[in-house]
Amino acid sequence: MTAWQESLFGVLKANGVKLVSYVPDAGHAHLIARAHQDESMRAVALTTEEEGVALACGAALGGTRAVLLMQSSGVGNCINMFSLLASGRFPFLTLVTMRGEWGEFNPWQVPMSKATQTVMEAMGLSVYRVDQADAVVETVDAAARFAFESDQAVAVLLSQRLIGRKQWTSEK
Amino acid sequence: MNDTSALDRRAVVKTLMSHCPDALVIAGLGSSAYDLFAAGDRDLNFYLWGAMGGAACIGLGLALAQPEKSVLVITGDGEQLMGMGALATIGAQRPPNLAIVVLDNGHFGETGMQKSHTVQGTSLTGVAAACGLAWTLEIAQMSTLQQLSQRINARKGCGLANVRVAADALPRALPTRDAVLMKNRFRAALGLATL
Numbered sequence: 628m629t630a631w632q633e634s635l636f637g638v639l640k641a642n643g644v645k646l647v648s649y650v651p652d653a654g655h656a657h658l659i660a661r662a663h664q665d666e667s668m669r670a671v672a673l674t675t676e677e678e679g680v681a682l683a684c685g686a687a688l689g690g691t692r693a694v695l696l697m698q699s700s701g702v703g704n705c706i707n708m709f710s711l712l713a714s715g716r717f718p719f720l721t722l723v724t725m726r727g728e729w730g731e732f733n734p735w736q737v738p739m740s741k742a743t744q745t746v747m748e749a750m751g752l753s754v755y756r757v758d759q760a761d762a763v764v765e766t767v768d769a770a771a772r773f774a775f776e777s778d779q780a781v782a783v784l785l786s787q788r789l790i791g792r793k794q795w796t797s798e799k
Numbered sequence: 800m801n802d803t804s805a806l807d808r809r810a811v812v813k814t815l816m817s818h819c820p821d822a823l824v825i826a827g828l829g830s831s832a833y834d835l836f837a838a839g840d841r842d843l844n845f846y847l848w849g850a851m852g853g854a855a856c857i858g859l860g861l862a863l864a865q866p867e868k869s870v871l872v873i874t875g876d877g878e879q880l881m882g883m884g885a886l887a888t889i890g891a892q893r894p895p896n897l898a899i900v901v902l903d904n905g906h907f908g909e910t911g912m913q914k915s916h917t918v919q920g921t922s923l924t925g926v927a928a929a930c931g932l933a934w935t936l937e938i939a940q941m942s943t944l945q946q947l948s949q950r951i952n953a954r955k956g957c958g959l960a961n962v963r964v965a966a967d968a969l970p971r972a973l974p975t976r977d978a979v980l981m982k983n984r985f986r987a988a989l990g991l992a993t994l
Binding site: 646669671672673674675678679680681682683684685686687688689690691693707708710711714715717736751777778 | 823825842845847848849850851852854855856857858859860861862864865882885887888891892897951978979981982985986987991994
């Protein structure tokens with residue numbers, strides 16, 4: 628765990644997020660663990676990421692702020708469900724950990740990684756990308772305010788350089 | 800194709816709504832939305848016109864946000880089949896105030912009445928039970944709707960009812976397609992701020 632990951636949890640809490648849904652990613656492991664520990668939050672494991680889009684819209688109908696945590700490969704699973712956000716102008720916040728870019732070992736992660744920002748923007752989401760640790764808190768705070776105060780659909784991409792590339796083999 | 804023993808879907812939904820007048824209701828796209836609208840429009844109805852497979856998880860989000868209200872998802876077999884993983888997600892959360900009612904005509908009614916999986920081996924109540932939902936009901940008679948309504952109103956366990964309805968193509972009863980309007984009137988009816 629690095630300092631920005633704990634700060635990120637604080638930003639979500641400060642913005643009133645009560646529902647945290649996720650398909651796990653190592654880059655989100657700290658947030659997921661903190662959401663499960665926090666009695667004021669509800670953490671929901673999904674079978675596929677599009678469930679989290681629908682979940683967030685239902686929560687918004689009932690007055691609860693939600694966030695969806697996923698990795699870039701999961702964005703492709705959401706595309707048609709994103710139409711719910713645009714049609715209903717629902718508030719929506721997602722934090723996406725990027726695979727398939729900085730020093731990636733697994734080529735299967737690359738195609739969806741390259742398409743992530745493009746398909747989200749094509750479906751009407753605003754997309755912010757973070758490469759530097761000192762920009763995480765400010766960016767996610769702005770994204771949350773934009774989502775929940777202006778009923779906007781917003782994604783923050785946390786770059787693979789920021790979260791660290793996945794370690795597959797012991798380093799020599 | 801028509802099973803004469805199967806129920807009239809419009810009558811099923813009208814009866815359910817008369818027994819559960821306070822429920823917050825999400826309707827899956829297609830005939831389920833038309834059935835709900837035909838039973839009487841209300842601010843606490845949200846009709847889907849797309850997002851196929853999403854109805855149950857919208858209901859889950861709403862049920863977690865409004866634990867003191869009964870949340871009812873009314874959808875078709877085709878819509879629920881597309882969101883079958885959602886039953887596992889719901890089974891893990893088990894909000895006691897969530898009920899899913901599948902109007903099962905065994906067909907994809909909106910697109911030419913092609914057979915769905917529920918007449919070829921899949922039991923959605925079997926799936927729901929295996930996912931850990933607290934109760935399931937197979938309904939083939941109008942009189943069983945009383946028991947279903949009691950469970951919806953009691954909010955003492957999440958469950959799924961599969962209602963065998965006739966595969967009739969009924970006249971369409973079209974609700975608004977404006978989801979921003981539906982969202983805002985729904986929130987206003989709950990006393991929540993709108994943008």
